[in-house]
Amino acid sequence: MTVDDTRRDPGIPVAAGREERSPDPRFVPIPPEAEERSSDPRFVPIPPEAEERFSDSRFVTIPPEAEEALPPADTVTGKLGRAFFRRLPVWPLVEFLSKKKVPRHRHSFWYTIGSMALFFLVVQIVTGVLLMVYYSPSQPWSSVQRIVMEIPFGGLLRSIHHWSANLMLLALFVHLFSTFFMKAYRPPRELTWLTGLALLGTTMFLGFSGYLLPWDDLSFFATRVGISELEKMPLLGTWIAGLARGGPDVTVDTIGRFYPLHVVVLPLLLLAVLSVHLFFVQVQGVSEPDSFRALPPEQKRYHRFFSEYLVNEIPIWMALAALLVALSALFPRVLAPEADPAAAAPEGIKPEWYFMVPFQMLKLFPGSLELLGMALTGLIPVLFLVVPFVDRSVPADRRGRVATRVGVAFLVYLVAMTVWGMVS
C-alpha cells in the first residue's frame, strides 16, 4: 500500500511497520511531490520587479505638505499617520477635503437638512438590524408583538424605527424643496439632483415595503388598498400588482417579497445611489445661492468643512437622537390587532402621509376620471425630473423665476393635499 492510498482512504488498516512513524494514518508526512511543489520557483523569491514596485515612489514618500501637517514623527499618532500615508497614496484626497468650504449666509441652515436625512438613515440601519434579530417573516404579527411586549427595549426600538422613517422622509422632502428653491439643480449639479430624486423614491418604497411587515390591521389593509390602486395603472398595472403581491391578493407571500426588498434590495440600492450623490456633493461642493455668488469675494464668508462645520453638525444629530426617543415616549408606535384578510376593511384606512397626495387625487377623480387623476399625480415626479434641463441659467433668468413660482405652487399643493387627506 502506498502512502497516497492511505491518505485517500483512512479506513484501510495501516501496515505494522508504519505505525510508529505516524500513529494516525490520515496525518501522513507531506508527500514528496507536495514537498517539491513548495519549492516551485514561482512561489519562492520575490521577483525583482515586485521588489521594485514596492519601492515605487508613489508608495513610499510622504509629500512634504503631509509631513508638515502630521504630528511629529516620534509620537504615536505621527508614526501611525506616516505609516498610513506610506501605504495609501491618498494625501491629495485629504488635502482636498481639508480645503473644503461651506458658504456662510442667511440660508446656510438648509445645508444641514441633507445631513439630518443621513443621520436618520443611520438610525434606520441600526434599529432595522436590531429588529431583524427577532422579526420573523413567517410569523410576522406575533414576532412583532413579541418585540413590543417581551424583548427589552423592543417597543422603544420599534417606535424609533417608525419615527426615524417618517422624519427621514420629512427631511428628504424639505431637502428637496430647499435645494429646489436654492436652484441647486442647475448645471453642473444635474446628476446630484437626479440621484437625490432617486433616493427619495427609494426611501418611499422602503416606507411602503416596511409598512406591511408588522402584518396588523392597518398595515395589511393600507397595503392592499395601495397595491390595488397601482393595479389600475394602464398597461403594466396588473402585472406589477401581481408581482408585488405574489398572487391576486395580499398574503404572507407578499411579505416574502416585501421583506427581502425592505432589508436587502432597497437598502443596497439606496446606499449605492447615496454614495454617488455624496460623491458629487463632496467633489462639487454645495451650491451657492445667487445672492451669495453675486457678493464680492472679500464679503464671501465660509466655514471650513473639516472640522468646523462638521463639529457643529454633531449637536444637531444629538438633538435628533433625543427627539426620536422623546417622540417614541410621547407617541409610541402601537401594534394594531393581527390582520384578518377575510374581515372587512376597517373604516377610514389611509396610507402614510407621504403617499397621501396620490391617494387624495384618486379620491378626487373617482370612477372613469381615475386615469386622469393618476396622470396628474404622475406629472409630479416628471416635473422634478425635467427642471434641471429647463432652468439652467446662472444667475436665474425668466425661466428660473417661473421655476420658482411653479415650485411654490407645488409646495402649497402637496402640503394642502396631504393635510386635507389626513384630516378628511
Next chain:
Amino acid sequence: MNYPVWDVPFLGAGMVVAIIAIIHVLISHFAIGGGALLFVAELWSDRQPDGERIREWLHKYATFFLVYTTVFGAMTGVGIWFSIQLASPEGTSLLIHQFVFAWAIEWVLFLVELTLLYLYYYGWRKNSRRLQVALAGLYFVIAWGSLFVINGILTFMLTPGGWTIENRDMAAGFFNPGYLPSLLIRTLVMFLVAGLGGLLVAARLEEEGGLKERIVVFCSRWVLPAALLLPGLSYWYWKTLPSNTARLMAAGATGLGGGRLEVMTLFAVAAGVAGTLLVLGSLLYQVRPRALGVAGAMALFVVAQIGFLGGEFARELARKPYVIYDTLYSNSLWKHKAAEAGYRQQPYLSLTRWDPDVVPLTPQHGEWAFRLQCASCHTRSGYRGIIPRTESWTPLSGFKWLETMDQQGVPPPFVGTAEDRAAISSYIQSLHGKNVGAAEILAEAQADGRRRSDGGETREVMP
C-alpha cells in the same frame, strides 16, 4: 373649557400642565444656575487681562438671561398655577394649605431675586466691581433658596414620606425621602443649563485673539459636575421611589409590564439619553471650542429641553394614578375616603363638588360621570385616549370592568352606583358610535346577575 371640569380635547388637562411645566422647568433651572455663572464669570473676568471683553460677553449673557428668565419664566410660572388649579383643584388646595409658610417664603424669595437681578443688570455701568460681584453672588444664593423651598413641595407629591393625611406633619412631608437627592440633582442640572446658555451667547462671538475659545471652554466646563455625579445621584433618587413605582419602571424597560406604563420608562430613558448627549456635546466643544456655532449651541439647548421633558414626565407618571402619592388620586378622589365603608357605593355625581344635576341614566349622566371621574387621566381619542383602550368593550363587559377597575393595576377605584357604571359604559359605547342606552345596560347587567346566581355560578373573571 367646561367649567367646572377642565375638559381639554386631545391633550387632557394633565398634559397641558405638563407642557407648560417642562418649558418652565428649563427656564427656572437656568434662572438659578445662570446666577452662579454670572457670579463665577465676574470673578473670572477680574483675573483675566482682557476682563473687559469677557464682561462684554457677560453683558450679552445677562441680557439674554434677564429676558428669558423673567419674561418667559414668569409667564409659564403663572401658567402652571393657572392650569394646575383647573386640572386638580383638590390637589392644589392641599399643596397650598399644607405648605402655607413654604409658599410665603418662596414668594418673598422670588421678589428679592428679581430685585437683585434688576439691580445687577441696570447697575452694570454704574456699580462698583465689588458691588456687582456681590449682587450676582447674592442673587444666586437667593435663587437657590427658592429651589430649596419648591423642591420640598415637588418631591412631597411623589414621596410624602412620614406625612400622612392624619398627622399632616409639614416637616416630614417637606424633608421627605426624595428631597435631598432631588435637590442635588437639580442643582447640578442647573449648572449644566447655565453653561449651555453661555455657549448660546458665545456662539455669536467673532473668533479673535482666542477669546471665544476661552469663553467656550469656560462654559462647557459647567457640565462636568453633572457628568460626574448624576449617575450616582440618579441611583440614589431611584432608591427613594415608592417600591411599586420602581418596579413598574423596571418592568417597562424589560417589557415584563406587558406594555403597561412603559411610557414612564421611556421618558426616563429619554432623560438619560439626553443627559448623556449633553455631556458628550459639551465635551465636544471643550475639544473644539472654535467650531461652536449658533445652530450647534441651539441644538444642545433642544437636547436639554428634551431631557427635561423626559425627566419631568417620568416623575409625573411615576405618581400615576395619584396627584399626591398614596393619598389623592388624579381625579380628586381621596384614598382614605375611598376606603371608608359605603363611600364608594354612593351616587357619584352627588359626591362631586359641582353636581351637574342631570337626570339619571341619560346620556348626560354618562358624559358628566366620565368627565368628572375619568377625564383627568383619559382624553377621548388623544393622550391616554379612552377610545383605543375600550376597543374590545361590550356594554356589559364595560359595566363589569368598571366595578373592579382598581384591580387592573393602575386605575383608581370606581366610585358610584350601578347606575353610574351603566351610564359611563353607555357613554363609552357612544364614543365608538354605538347607541346603547344606560337603562338597557343596567337591565342586561341585572339579568346577567340573576342568571349567575340561579345557576349557582361563581363570579366570572373579567375578559
